[in-house]
Amino acid sequence: MDRIVVLGAGTGGTLAANRLRRAYSESEVSITVVDQDDSHVYQPGLLFVPFGLTHKEDIVRPRGRQLHQGIEYLVDPIDRVEFDERRVHLADGRDLSYDVLVVATGAVLAPEETEGLTGGGWKEKVFTFYDLEGAQALAERLEFFDGGRLVVDIVEMPIKCPVAPLEFCFLADWYFHEQNMRDKVELTFVTPLDGAFTKPVASRQLGGMLDQRGIELVTEFNTGEVDGVGGKLVSYDEREVPFDLAVVVPVHNGAAYITRSPGLGDPLGFVPTDEHTLQSKASPHVFALGDAAALPISKAGSVTHFEGEVLVENIRRFLAGQPLDASYDGHANCFIETGFSKAMLIDFNYDTEPVSGRFPTSVGLPLMKESHLNHLGKLLFQWFYWHALLPGRDIPGVHSAMPTSGKDRQQIANEEVPTS
């Protein structure tokens, strides 16, 4: 019997384990999943927590209950992997040997790596919504915020869901309008990028949307220090951005055990992985998906989902001694909540920037356009997450390869879309 060990029971580990369980009977393959805790947070929901639009009980479920029968689930921190011996060491001293290892331990927030960030003012004037505790603390603070300079800052790339900080800005604009105090709040978005987003065309469009809402955009700002007491961000080139309230997206690293596993990760603790097959570069027996993989595409749940299909097929081929399928094209898509019950949808891959049109076909959701329909799509996605994506079911019409049928072919050719 082949042994598959999956590290992490978040989005990627859960959907990969469930897809693998469907692909193999229990007598063919044993599947063991390891995570350090038993609380699965629907992370896209964290965006809505600070504005009182959703709450902990709506977005957290037990991890073990998301795994199909016939999957062994262990709750224990991973200590290290020795891939020469094909063995995982857990913190309590247990060892797990494997024929295939799936690394799906995501990205870890490292706020302590930025000078001052967790010092004076942390959780008083300086917050993050990138974890549940932070998002809840920010909700309490926003209730009593009576105006001033609110700054949203990305310290460093890569981060999970690079559009989430922009969505926070758009929702803050909506929220303060709703509170009849928009004129009392100066909103500023501070980013190390040279525009609002990583992809040039979408970046122009999103930058224009910030401008229309009176949200200042500060680019190429590499945050060196967050002075929570003095109320200012300071960049390495000594520029300063003052604030009364800062919402900071901290540095992201790979899980610490990856750096304790010689040869497995890069200096940030992410796992170098083949862009198309998802086999790790460290060992043919190791595959990686989701935020843990070092790939030139956004760290997003949608990416993790699309990768899952190819990864499971490749594990099947690897165990059968067949050549791997090099078909993962970097497909990513994101709903971008833009406030006032609207959202925009972008769909792209390694080679094609987001363009306008419809997704997944010419009668689907509008791309690169704010619409109420996309907002409903964003809200409905949570249902799909728990009931289709995590259980490893296929979502009709949505596949791992980026669809081209609904997209504006001329724009794909030109990689050019209107800025309005």
Ligand SMILES: Cc1cc2nc3c(=O)[nH]c(=O)nc-3n(C[C@H](O)[C@H](O)[C@H](O)COP(=O)(O)OP(=O)(O)OC[C@H]3O[C@@H](n4cnc5c(N)ncnc54)[C@H](O)[C@@H]3O)c2cc1C
């Ligand atoms: C605020 C926010 C908004 C987002 N919005 C969207 C969105 O709208 N759309 C979208 O597609 N994506 C979004 N994302 C990103 C998405 O949630 C992640 O990309 C996705 O969850 C990645 O899945 P993963 O399996 O790689 O990592 P995770 O789901 O984070 O799972 C990693 C798992 O590994 C475990 N782990 C880590 N280290 C260890 C260890 N040493 N021992 C044991 N277990 C360990 C963790 O406990 C965790 O369960 C958002 C993220 C955030 C933070």
